[in-house]
Each structure stands twice: as C-alpha cells, then as structure tokens.
Amino acid sequence: MNLNEIKRYSRQLILPDFGTKEQSRLKKAKVAVTGAGGLGCPVSTYLTLAGVGEIHIFDFDRIEMSNLNRQFLYTPEDVGKPKAEMAAKRLSEINPEIKIEGINEKVTYDNAFELLKGYDAIVDGTDNFAVRYAVNDAAVVNRVPLFHGAALMYEGRAMSIIPGETACFRCVFPEPPPAGMIPTCREAGILGSVVGIVGAIQASEAIRYLAGLEIGLKNQLLIINVDEMRFEKVRVAKRDDCTACGEHFIPKPVEDVCTVLPGSEASGVTEGDE
Numbered sequence: 468m469n470l471n472e473i474k475r476y477s478r479q480l481i482l483p484d485f486g487t488k489e490q491s492r493l494k495k496a497k498v499a500v501t502g503a504g505g506l507g508c509p510v511s512t513y514l515t516l517a518g519v520g521e522i523h524i525f526d527f528d529r530i531e532m533s534n535l536n537r538q539f540l541y542t543p544e545d546v547g548k549p550k551a552e553m554a555a556k557r558l559s560e561i562n563p564e565i566k567i568e569g570i571n572e573k574v575t576y577d578n579a580f581e582l583l584k585g586y587d588a589i590v591d592g593t594d595n596f597a598v599r600y601a602v603n604d605a606a607v608v609n610r611v612p613l614f615h616g617a618a619l620m621y622e623g624r625a626m627s628i629i630p631g632e633t634a635c636f637r638c639v640f641p642e643p644p645p646a647g648m649i650p651t652c653r654e655a656g657i658l659g660s661v662v663g664i665v666g667a668i669q670a671s672e673a674i675r676y677l678a679g680l681e682i683g684l685k686n687q688l689l690i691i692n693v694d695e696m697r698f699e700k701v702r703v704a705k706r707d708d709c710t711a712c713g714e715h716f717i718p719k720p721v722e723d724v725c726t727v728l729p730g731s732e733a734s735g736v737t738e739g740d741e
C-alpha cells in the first residue's frame with residue numbers, strides 16, 4: 468500500500484477486524500456492478516471509496532433528467548450521455564488509486580453467463596426482472612457471489628447469495644410476478660434516499676465479504692419500509708428443485724418486463740427472523 472492509500476483508508480484500517488490484510492483483499496478484488504442507476508450509483512460509489520481494486524460497471528442506458536432525484540453521479544449537463552461511461556469517469560476522479568471501467572452494454576440472458584465470468588463478486592443494481600434473473604443464473608452457474616438489491620416507492624429489499632452455500636434469488640422467487648402486477652418506478656415513483664439505503668446495504672455486504680468478514684444477509688431477505696421505518700429480515704431457504712442452483716441447472720430466460728421490486732409471494736420463505 469502506498470502512503471496515499473494508507474491515508475485514504477485510515478478510518479477503515481483502524482476498524483475492529485479490519486486491517487491491512489483486509490484492505491489488500493479489497494484491492495485484489497474484481498467486482499461487476501450491473502446497472503449504473505438508482506442502486507448502481509450508491510453501490511459503485513461505496514465500492515470505489517472502500518478501495519475495491521477493479522470495478523466494472525455495466526449499463527446501456529443514457530442519462531435522463533428524471534434520473535437526477537437519485538442518481539447522484541450525474542449532473543444536468545450529462546443528460547443524453549451514457550451512464551456507464553459517466554459513472555466510471557466520476558468515480559475515477561473520486562478514487563484514482565483503483566481501476567474503473569464503464570461497459571456500455573445491455574446484459575441479457577444470452578450474454579450474462581459470458582459477461583459476468585471471472586469476478587470475485589457481482590452487485591446487482593438492475594431495475595427489471597429479465598436482467599435480474601439473468602444475473603442470478605449467471606452468478607450461480609459461474610459461482611460468483613451476488614449481492615442483490617431492489618427498491619420501489621418507499622420500499623427496498625436486499626439479500627446476499629453465495630453460490631453452493633445459500634439460497635439464490637430464484638429459490639426465493641422462482642417466477643417473476645405476472646406482467647402488470649408490479650408497477651415500474653416510472654409509474655409508481657421512487658425516493659432517492661431509499662435506493663441510497665439499499666445500495667449502501669449491498670455495498671456493505673460486498674465489502675465485508677470481499678475483505679473476508681462475516682456477512683448478515685446469507686439466507687436472509689431484508690425488507691425495508693421507509694414510510695414506517697421498518698426493517699425486517701425474513702429467513703429464506705435453498706430449494707433442491709431450484710432451476711438455477713438446484714441439482715440440475717435449467718436455463719430459464721424471463722421476459723423483459725420493466726419492473727423493479729420482486730413479488731410478495733416468496734416461496735422459499737420459511738420463517739420470520741427479527
């Protein structure tokens with residue numbers, strides 16, 4: 468570690484259970500962030516600040532004025548520019564010690580398995596079910612830990628998936644809800660601070676995991692409700708018949724419905740916790 472890095476990370480290097488060994492694990496880590504939107508902005512920012520050595524940000528969207536109530540890496544002058552590229556540019560200015568790449572590509576069921584190979588972790592900031600299921604299946608097949616998050620209106624969800632060890636997203640939600648059942652954030656709205664909370668939780672889990680520390684959202688779905696400021700953890704279980712992480716992998720692309728939050732009928736939910 469150089470002198471700049473020691474100074475930059477000094478407040479986390481003095482944390483209990485966190486030292487130069489943990490910091491160098493972060494430095495060696497290569498992480499994919501899928502989506503540079505409401506969740507992708509806080510996720511990639513906290514990974515950048517913590518010193519994750521290499522971050523690849525996948526997004527094919529362009530910045531819109533309506534993104535600016537939550538996507539804090541962009542300014543009004545950026546409207547029309549590619550998100551992945553702009554996010555990478557801003558984050559490289561924030562921490563020049565690490566490598567950040569913006570990849571202007573749409574993640575699909577056809578390319579996810581190849582695109583999301585060789586990472587130490589994937590943090591999902593996707594805003595629709597088609598990509599979310601593609602990312603889950605690719606993470607499970609490639610055995611890359613996946614830090615899931617979703618948010619809509621005043622609600623958020625988060626869960627950490629360690630392939631071979633914990634339930635995956637499809638164990639909990641085998642099928643997406645029928646089209647039209649869940650509104651999109653264009654229709655229902657989203658509060659910027661809610662995606663901020665969820666993204667910060669995903670990043671905290673990923674950072675602790677990469678540093679070699681214990682994490683709290685394995686086999687647990689965290690449900691956040693900001694209007695009553697309720698946080699609850701629901702225990703979830705791995706399913707033997709899961710098409711992604713069960714005995715036999717069965718490719719199962721999901722239709723592209725632009726929805727944000729998974730349905731409430733979680734089949735892998737076994738019992739309440741907290």
Ligand SMILES: [Zn+2]
Nearest residue numbers: 635638709712
């Ligand atoms: Zn599964």
